[in-house]
Amino acid sequence: FPWGCKMDQYDVIDKHTQTGLDLVERYIKFVKERTEIEQSYAKQLRNLTKKYAKRGSKEEQECKYSDHASFQDILNELNDYAGQRELIAENMMTGICVELTKYLQDIKQERKTHLSDAKKAQQNLESSFKHLESKRFAKEWAEAEKATQQAEKTESDLNATKLDVEKAKQHAHARTHTAEECRNDYAAQLQKYNKEQNLFYYTEIVQIFNNLQDMEERRIRRLAEGYCQFSDTERKVMPIISKCLEGISTAGSKTNEKQDSVLFIEQHKSGFERPSDVEFEDYTQGIKPASSDSSLNPPRVRTKLWPFSKKNKVNYPHCYSRAWANI
Amino acid sequence: FPWGCKMDQYDVIDKHTQTGLDLVERYIKFVKERTEIEQSYAKQLRNLTKKYAKRGSKEEQECKYSDHASFQDILNELNDYAGQRELIAENMMTGICVELTKYLQDIKQERKTHLSDAKKAQQNLESSFKHLESKRFAKEWAEAEKATQQAEKTESDLNATKLDVEKAKQHAHARTHTAEECRNDYAAQLQKYNKEQNLFYYTEIVQIFNNLQDMEERRIRRLAEGYCQFSDTERKVMPIISKCLEGISTAGSKTNEKQDSVLFIEQHKSGFERPSDVEFEDYTQGIKPASSDSSLNPPRVRTKLWPFSKKNKVNYPHCYSRAWANI
Incomplete structure (x- = not known):
């Protein structure tokens, strides 16, 4: 079979695109773990503010004093701050993890389709090659040569009857005719096969490779979007977090x-x-x-x-x- | 004792200033717990980046591709980010907890001194009051009156001898003299006491209350500083945190x-x-x-x-x- 290394080629593309999908999966997992860290951080901050918040009536009395009141303001600001960290976690989860997971399903399906298209085209070509009947032609031609030699031998045999010679010649003629038919079939098949081989190498596989490359490049662009979202999600709430910090300073200077x-x-x-x-x-x-x-x-x-x-x-x-x- | 409610007054100031110190202590504890939360948050972020960082040679190969390389850049930025959170925790600990704890020790000592000064002044005044000998004067004067009545009674007694009368008169005279001496002592003591009482109410306690008020107002200002530091510590690293986030975006758009x-x-x-x-x-x-x-x-x-x-x-x-x- 002429393209013995074809499976290597598929393996390379298969492996390369799989590595790409693995990275997307890995990134989703990474962001998910980051959101869990953010959630736990936010929860700890919330518990901290709850622990130090005043509730009793005796404590409300104390809160009339500015130093106590400012501390309560700080706790409220820190609670809002925790809320913003929760928002980061939630937005990372929905904006990155959920969306990229959906995208990953789609692109996994797309990759499967492209690779199976390539496999199918390859199998068709292999099947055509198997149908090239050069072996049969060779065998028939050998038979015909043998029959021709037999006829020549019979003709030169002094003991042979004319009938024997005629019979041997007819047989040789028939075998040669069959061999020539085989040769014509083989020639037609070969023409068909070379047409298919051209189609495979110049059209089909080019198209499939282009599709896979396009898919891979789209995947990289989409993943890069997901990378940017990772910081954008946090940068979006930065002004509110800054306000919380300003609020704490304000509380501090309000005493x-x-x-x-x-x-x-x-x-x-x-x-x-x-x-x-x-x-x-x-x-x-x-x-x-x-x-x-x-x-x-x-x-x-x-x-x-x-x-x-x-x-x-x-x-x-x-x-x-x-x-x-x-x- | 004329100022029966004085102990209420001390109790009020004692309790009020103690509440103030308690708030400082409470705030230190609060910030300490916040630093522990920040430390644990930073540690989790560091572990996350470590977990996803590539180290193997096969992985280095992958890192030649921009999507893998950008992911590694993001991990590096997040690791720096974690470092900034650690810095927040450390600066809160040294800048707020350690400094305020030192301050708290000083002001606790100062408060103790002011309150003990007040106690001492009060005890001195009480002691002076106890030395007012009005009771002795009353007792001596009663004795003198009794002796005078006895002398009068003896004088009008028909059975009394002249010697009896003279003895009774001398006794009455002596008692009256003693009573008058007591009266003079009491008058001198009272003058001294009233001088001390004036000193106590118009000078000593005014000074001590002013000192306590000044201490309390300094405490509030110092605590307010500590409040502002709480957000300033974080605001100081915000530009670097912003840079980390920008770095992530840059990594994202570098693919x-x-x-x-x-x-x-x-x-x-x-x-x-x-x-x-x-x-x-x-x-x-x-x-x-x-x-x-x-x-x-x-x-x-x-x-x-x-x-x-x-x-x-x-x-x-x-x-x-x-x-x-x-x-």
């Missing part, structure tokens, strides 16, 4: 320690005056000396300690409102 | 399917001609018919199948070099 001092004073100021001097208790001026200690406490100085108490709040001049000690 | 086709052709082209027509083998022209099949193969068409073979490479016109089928 106001002076205002927190005012709030603390507002919540706890007593409004009571500083105690006045303890007065002299002059037992010599007709005050009945007491037997118990109670009356020893000077009644006019029995006052809540300044500045803390929840009752009897008093408004103070503004200039004092920002200092714990000056309410 | 060149036409060049890959050329490379594939270069690596596998045979250089052999298409087989020519199978020639007619005319056994009638004195060719000895063969007994074996081997000589049936036309010798001139025994050729490696076009276009693949590793030997006998031939240079072809450039116009053909980009099509698999036209080498």
Whole structure:
């Protein structure tokens, strides 16, 4: 069979295109694992924010202070941030993994078709070659030569009858006729075969190779798209992630320690005056000396300690409102 | 004791400043947990890139093709990306956790000092109050009155001797003198105490409260800095992360399917001609018919199948070099 290395050629194309599809499959798997990492990262960030978020009423009280409030803002921003990481994971999954998987199915099918077309064309050509009856022609021609030699031998045999000679000649003639018919058949088959061989090498296989090359080049372009999507998916949410980070900075710079001092004073100021001097208790001026200690406490100085108490709040001049000690 | 609610006041400041320190501690713990999440995220990304990176020589061969090479570039970029996430974690740890922990130790110590100063001042004042000898004065004055009444009673007693009367009068006089001395002591102590009370309310505690307020306001500002660092740390590496993402896009657009086709052709082209027509083998022209099949193969068409073979490479016109089928 003349093209003994043909199977090598198919093997090379088969292997090369298979390697291409394997890379697509590998890339899909890679992106899928990346989305799992993103999901787990986002989940951990969400759990972190949940863990530190305030919920109780005591804690809501604390959140009136700017340092507590800003921390809660930061947690909210980080929670949004986690949401963006989830979005990255989801968009990678649907935009890359799902789409490329669909594409991979299609191109696998297409490759199978091209390779099977090539196989079929090759088998047709092989089959035509097998039908070339050069062997039969050779065999018939040998028979004819043998019959001709036999006829010549019979003719020169002194013992042979004329009938024998005639019979041998007729036989030789018949065999030669058959051999010539075989030769004509073989010539016709050969012409047909060479036409097919030309079709195979100049049209069919060219077309199939072009198709496979086109398929392979499309696959590379499509995979390259998938590569770009890998970063585009993340770059698309970068402005929102930047906003989350800005939000955290804003929360950080929103704390106001002076205002927190005012709030603390507002919540706890007593409004009571500083105690006045303890007065002299002059037992010599007709005050009945007491037997118990109670009356020893000077009644006019029995006052809540300044500045803390929840009752009897008093408004103070503004200039004092920002200092714990000056309410 | 006149300032019965003083302990409430200390409790309020004590609790308020403790809540402030707790928030710093809580924030440090929060950032530490965030760094652990970043570290684990980075580690997972690194493992992912390692898993998909090519190392074998067969794989290096594949990497000459642009789609494989770009994938390796993407893995490298993602590995750099992971490095940036590690940097975020490290910078958060050293820039926020370590620094704030040091700061927290300092401010805890400072708070302890202020609160103990307040306690000491309070205890001093309490101690001065306890030394006010109004009880002794009352007791002495009662004794003196009793002695005076006793003297009067003795004087009007018809059975009393002159000596009894004189003794009682002397006793009453002595007690009254003692009581008056007590009164003078008490008056001096009271003057001293009122001076101390004034110092306590108008100077000492004002200073201590101002110190605590200042400490608290510094704490809030420092914590706010820590808040801003939380996003700044990440924002600082954002340009490099953006570069990694750009690098991935670049890798994606670097694939060149036409060049890959050329490379594939270069690596596998045979250089052999298409087989020519199978020639007619005319056994009638004195060719000895063969007994074996081997000589049936036309010798001139025994050729490696076009276009693949590793030997006998031939240079072809450039116009053909980009099509698999036209080498």
